Amino acid sequence: MIHRASSLLLAALALAACSGAPDDRTAPVATPAPGTAAIPADSVQYFNTIIGDRVFFAFDSSALDAIAQDTLRRQAEWLIANPAVTAVIEGHADERGTRDYNLALGARRANAVFQFLVGQGVEPTRLRTVSYGKERPEALCSNESCWSQNRRAVTVLAGAPLS
Template sequence: MARLTTTILLGTALLATAACSKKRPEVLPPAPGSETGTGSDTGQSADGAAPGSRGDFERSVTSTTVNFALDSYDIDARAREILDTQATWLARYPNVPISLEGHADERGTREYNLALGDRRANAAKNYLAGRGINPARISTISYGKERPIALGSDDASWAQNRRAVTIVLN
């Protein structure tokens, strides 16, 4: 009798497990990283960037980064070229918010570099606002010397770290 009960319980458990198993879909999705076309049917570019996205911004503008001279937050000719391409893209997508991050090199005090990073981010913001971009959609933050992209202690590294970076927030 115990043997019969065990067999019935075991059979019931197997049936329940089989009934709960997942059925294989008729059409499998593409493997991660595989390209299935140009993306034009989904509104995306060939590299997968949707219009108005961070990827679209990074692909469309000259650069996301504006560099500055030592102890300066002046927008030079090269910075104007970069910010002009950003302003063109931002005008095309008027509801996309951005953040401007101000950075400094490792020289100077923490407080000085935070203030300098803030002036750099605001200089870029004011330039974009002057090109017709609503300043309400532009937030600024200063990281001072806390987030260097070049870790050396030489002129080339310091030049890379004196920057304002535009980040699309969606």
């Protein structure tokens, strides 16, 4: 499994290198910090930091761009390699929509991730979706630098060792 994970990591590095324009929203795959080799590849910590637990969306959109699709392919491979793990996909929106609409938009985003992971071969029964609308912002300022971090879908694992 460790072998598989490191080849995944290489693939991710290659993809990140080829993806052109730098994007501060990409999961931190490009430069594993010293000591990451010690993170067990079947752990939540590995999934969250090396694979990337989240994807980001454009304003009022639930479309998965190339970066998001790359992240989700890695997530799918990891989930298939760790079949005992289940996941809740949380859909979130930034604060610039109304409460009801953002709940529906968060559901659209979570569902887009769900459909993509299932399309990659993950058992649908292992996945659940929930929308938080604009209720759980990750970044707290009121400008695009924060809004872009809050328009997200996060794959939250259950049943894996934390680290």
